[in-house]
Amino acid sequence: MSFDFSRPIVLENARVRLRPLETTDFEALKSAAFDSDIWQFTLTRADDAVSLADYLATAVHDREAGRRYAFAIIDRATGQLAGSTSYYNLVPTDQRLSIGYTWIGREFQGTGLNRAAKHLLLSYAFEHLGYERVELETDSRNQQSQQAMRRMGATEEGTLRRHRLTQGGIRRDTVIFSIIRPEWEGLRQTVFREYHA
Numbered sequence: 001m002s003f004d005f006s007r008p009i010v011l012e013n014a015r016v017r018l019r020p021l022e023t024t025d026f027e028a029l030k031s032a033a034f035d036s037d038i039w040q041f042t043l044t045r046a047d048d049a050v051s052l053a054d055y056l057a058t059a060v061h062d063r064e065a066g067r068r069y070a071f072a073i074i075d076r077a078t079g080q081l082a083g084s085t086s087y088y089n090l091v092p093t094d095q096r097l098s099i100g101y102t103w104i105g106r107e108f109q110g111t112g113l114n115r116a117a118k119h120l121l122l123s124y125a126f127e128h129l130g131y132e133r134v135e136l137e138t139d140s141r142n143q144q145s146q147q148a149m150r151r152m153g154a155t156e157e158g159t160l161r162r163h164r165l166t167q168g169g170i171r172r173d174t175v176i177f178s179i180i181r182p183e184w185e186g187l188r189q190t191v192f193r194e195y196h197a
Contacts, residue, residue: 003069003087003090003092003129005064005066005069009069009071009124011071011120011123011124012120013119013120013195014076014116014194014195015075015076015077015113016075016076016113016116016117016120017074017076018072018073018085018120018121019071019072019074020063020069020071021059021060021063021070021071021072022056022060023053023056023057023060025056025072025081026052028080028081029052029056029072029083029084030049030052031080031105032080032082032104032105032106032107032108033046033047033052033055033083034048034052035047035105037106038103038104038105038106038109039103039167040142041138041139041141041142041166041172042101042139042166042167043164043165043166044058044167045167046103059084059086062088067088068086068087068088068101069086069088070085070086070101071084071085071121073085073108073113073117075111080108082104082113083102083103083104083105084102085099085100085102085118085121086099086102087099088100088101089135094132095129095131095132095133096131096132096133096134096135097125097129097131097133097135098134098135099118099121099125099134099135099136100137100138102114115151115152115192116195119195122134122179122184122192126181127184132181133179133180133181134178134179135176135177135178136176136177136179137174137175137176137177138174138175139166139172139173139174139175140174141172146177149177150177152179152187152191153179153186153187153190153191154177154178154179155177155178155179156175156176156177157176157177157178158175158176159173159174159175160173160176161173
Protein backbone atom coordinates (compact mmCIF):
# COMPACT_ATOMS: atom_id res chain seq x y z
CA MET A 1 0.00 0.00 0.00
CA SER A 2 1.32 3.45 -0.83
CA PHE A 3 1.87 5.96 1.93
CA ASP A 4 -0.24 9.11 1.89
CA PHE A 5 1.84 11.98 3.25
CA SER A 6 -1.14 14.34 3.09
CA ARG A 7 -3.23 12.26 5.49
CA PRO A 8 -3.23 13.18 9.20
CA ILE A 9 -2.18 9.88 10.79
CA VAL A 10 -2.97 9.44 14.48
CA LEU A 11 -1.82 6.27 16.25
CA GLU A 12 -2.26 5.37 19.90
CA ASN A 13 -2.00 2.64 22.47
CA ALA A 14 -2.42 2.72 26.26
CA ARG A 15 0.90 4.52 26.76
CA VAL A 16 1.42 6.97 23.91
CA ARG A 17 -0.31 8.92 21.16
CA LEU A 18 1.40 9.83 17.89
CA ARG A 19 0.05 12.56 15.64
CA PRO A 20 1.59 14.76 12.93
CA LEU A 21 4.23 17.15 14.25
CA GLU A 22 3.30 20.79 13.59
CA THR A 23 5.04 24.15 13.87
CA THR A 24 2.44 25.07 16.50
CA ASP A 25 4.01 22.46 18.81
CA PHE A 26 6.87 24.87 19.59
CA GLU A 27 5.73 26.00 23.05
CA ALA A 28 4.67 22.53 24.17
CA LEU A 29 7.98 20.97 23.07
CA LYS A 30 10.37 23.52 24.58
CA SER A 31 10.72 21.86 27.97
CA ALA A 32 11.58 18.49 26.40
CA ALA A 33 13.80 19.85 23.62
CA PHE A 34 15.89 22.48 25.39
CA ASP A 35 18.48 20.02 26.71
CA SER A 36 21.74 19.92 24.79
CA ASP A 37 22.62 16.39 25.98
CA ILE A 38 19.73 14.69 24.16
CA TRP A 39 20.98 16.06 20.82
CA GLN A 40 24.55 14.79 21.14
CA PHE A 41 24.28 12.13 18.42
CA THR A 42 21.50 13.52 16.22
CA LEU A 43 21.98 14.89 12.72
CA THR A 44 20.71 18.31 13.78
CA ARG A 45 19.90 20.05 17.04
CA ALA A 46 16.75 21.68 18.41
CA ASP A 47 17.93 22.77 21.85
CA ASP A 48 17.17 26.48 21.62
CA ALA A 49 14.38 28.66 20.22
CA VAL A 50 15.95 29.20 16.79
CA SER A 51 16.93 25.58 16.16
CA LEU A 52 13.61 24.19 17.46
CA ALA A 53 11.62 26.52 15.21
CA ASP A 54 13.80 25.44 12.28
CA TYR A 55 13.42 21.76 13.21
CA LEU A 56 9.62 22.03 13.24
CA ALA A 57 9.49 23.99 9.98
CA THR A 58 11.75 21.43 8.29
CA ALA A 59 9.63 18.54 9.57
CA VAL A 60 6.43 20.08 8.17
CA HIS A 61 8.14 20.93 4.86
CA ASP A 62 9.53 17.39 4.54
CA ARG A 63 6.05 15.94 5.13
CA GLU A 64 4.55 18.23 2.48
CA ALA A 65 7.35 17.22 0.08
CA GLY A 66 6.78 13.50 0.72
CA ARG A 67 10.23 12.91 2.24
CA ARG A 68 9.61 12.36 5.95
CA TYR A 69 6.51 12.00 8.11
CA ALA A 70 7.30 13.39 11.56
CA PHE A 71 5.09 12.56 14.52
CA ALA A 72 4.71 14.30 17.87
CA ILE A 73 5.11 11.84 20.76
CA ILE A 74 2.50 12.51 23.44
CA ASP A 75 2.69 10.85 26.85
CA ARG A 76 -0.90 9.75 27.48
CA ALA A 77 -0.40 9.67 31.25
CA THR A 78 0.34 13.41 31.44
CA GLY A 79 -0.75 14.78 28.05
CA GLN A 80 2.72 16.27 27.61
CA LEU A 81 4.59 16.40 24.32
CA ALA A 82 7.68 14.31 24.97
CA GLY A 83 9.52 14.41 21.64
CA SER A 84 9.26 13.29 18.05
CA THR A 85 9.82 10.32 15.76
CA SER A 86 9.49 9.84 12.00
CA TYR A 87 8.95 7.58 9.05
CA TYR A 88 11.41 8.29 6.25
CA ASN A 89 13.07 6.57 3.28
CA LEU A 90 9.70 5.10 2.28
CA VAL A 91 10.02 2.85 -0.77
CA PRO A 92 6.56 1.41 -1.55
CA THR A 93 7.83 -0.64 -4.49
CA ASP A 94 10.18 -2.50 -2.14
CA GLN A 95 7.72 -2.43 0.78
CA ARG A 96 10.27 -0.92 3.14
CA LEU A 97 10.70 2.20 5.22
CA SER A 98 12.86 3.61 7.99
CA ILE A 99 11.94 4.77 11.47
CA GLY A 100 14.16 7.42 12.98
CA TYR A 101 14.75 11.08 13.76
CA THR A 102 13.63 10.00 17.21
CA TRP A 103 14.27 12.09 20.30
CA ILE A 104 12.60 12.11 23.69
CA GLY A 105 13.02 14.56 26.56
CA ARG A 106 15.16 13.38 29.44
CA GLU A 107 12.25 13.05 31.90
CA PHE A 108 10.58 10.54 29.56
CA GLN A 109 13.67 8.44 28.88
CA GLY A 110 13.61 4.99 30.45
CA THR A 111 9.84 5.15 31.01
CA GLY A 112 8.84 2.83 28.15
CA LEU A 113 7.53 5.72 26.06
CA ASN A 114 9.99 5.12 23.21
CA ARG A 115 9.15 1.42 23.00
CA ALA A 116 5.42 2.21 23.03
CA ALA A 117 5.93 4.64 20.15
CA LYS A 118 7.97 2.08 18.21
CA HIS A 119 5.16 -0.44 18.75
CA LEU A 120 2.72 1.91 17.02
CA LEU A 121 5.04 2.64 14.11
CA LEU A 122 5.94 -1.01 13.57
CA SER A 123 2.30 -2.11 13.83
CA TYR A 124 1.24 0.47 11.26
CA ALA A 125 4.09 -0.44 8.89
CA PHE A 126 3.51 -4.20 8.98
CA GLU A 127 -0.22 -4.50 9.65
CA HIS A 128 -1.70 -1.48 7.86
CA LEU A 129 0.78 -0.66 5.11
CA GLY A 130 1.72 -4.31 4.57
CA TYR A 131 5.44 -3.53 4.39
CA GLU A 132 8.08 -6.24 4.54
CA ARG A 133 11.01 -4.43 6.14
CA VAL A 134 11.56 -1.65 8.66
CA GLU A 135 15.03 -0.18 9.04
CA LEU A 136 16.43 1.75 11.98
CA GLU A 137 19.77 3.53 12.00
CA THR A 138 21.85 5.29 14.59
CA ASP A 139 25.21 6.95 15.07
CA SER A 140 27.83 4.31 15.89
CA ARG A 141 28.79 6.39 18.96
CA ASN A 142 25.24 6.20 20.37
CA GLN A 143 25.38 3.08 22.52
CA GLN A 144 22.11 3.89 24.31
CA SER A 145 20.19 3.92 21.03
CA GLN A 146 21.81 0.69 19.85
CA GLN A 147 20.90 -1.07 23.11
CA ALA A 148 17.30 0.14 22.80
CA MET A 149 17.08 -1.29 19.27
CA ARG A 150 18.47 -4.63 20.38
CA ARG A 151 16.04 -4.80 23.33
CA MET A 152 13.08 -4.30 20.99
CA GLY A 153 14.21 -7.25 18.88
CA ALA A 154 15.82 -5.48 15.93
CA THR A 155 18.67 -7.26 14.16
CA GLU A 156 21.96 -5.43 13.77
CA GLU A 157 23.00 -5.72 10.12
CA GLY A 158 26.25 -3.81 10.06
CA THR A 159 27.94 -0.43 9.96
CA LEU A 160 27.98 1.98 7.04
CA ARG A 161 31.29 3.80 7.33
CA ARG A 162 31.41 7.60 6.99
CA HIS A 163 27.76 7.34 6.00
CA ARG A 164 26.16 10.65 6.92
CA LEU A 165 27.24 14.20 7.54
CA THR A 166 26.16 15.13 11.03
CA GLN A 167 26.31 18.22 13.22
CA GLY A 168 29.68 19.91 13.54
CA GLY A 169 30.69 18.75 10.07
CA ILE A 170 31.46 15.23 11.34
CA ARG A 171 31.04 12.27 8.98
CA ARG A 172 29.47 9.63 11.17
CA ASP A 173 29.48 5.87 10.88
CA THR A 174 25.89 4.56 10.93
CA VAL A 175 24.80 1.27 12.51
CA ILE A 176 21.85 -0.30 10.65
CA PHE A 177 19.21 -2.44 12.34
CA SER A 178 16.08 -4.00 10.87
CA ILE A 179 12.89 -5.85 11.66
CA ILE A 180 11.25 -7.88 8.90
CA ARG A 181 7.67 -9.05 8.50
CA PRO A 182 8.27 -12.75 9.45
CA GLU A 183 9.68 -11.55 12.79
CA TRP A 184 6.88 -9.14 13.64
CA GLU A 185 4.28 -11.59 15.02
CA GLY A 186 6.80 -13.05 17.45
CA LEU A 187 7.93 -9.62 18.61
CA ARG A 188 4.34 -8.46 18.91
CA GLN A 189 3.65 -11.39 21.27
CA THR A 190 6.83 -10.93 23.34
CA VAL A 191 8.62 -7.57 23.32
CA PHE A 192 5.43 -5.61 22.66
CA ARG A 193 2.91 -7.93 24.38
CA GLU A 194 1.79 -5.32 26.94
CA TYR A 195 0.17 -3.31 24.12
CA HIS A 196 -1.91 -6.27 22.93
CA ALA A 197 -3.51 -7.27 26.22
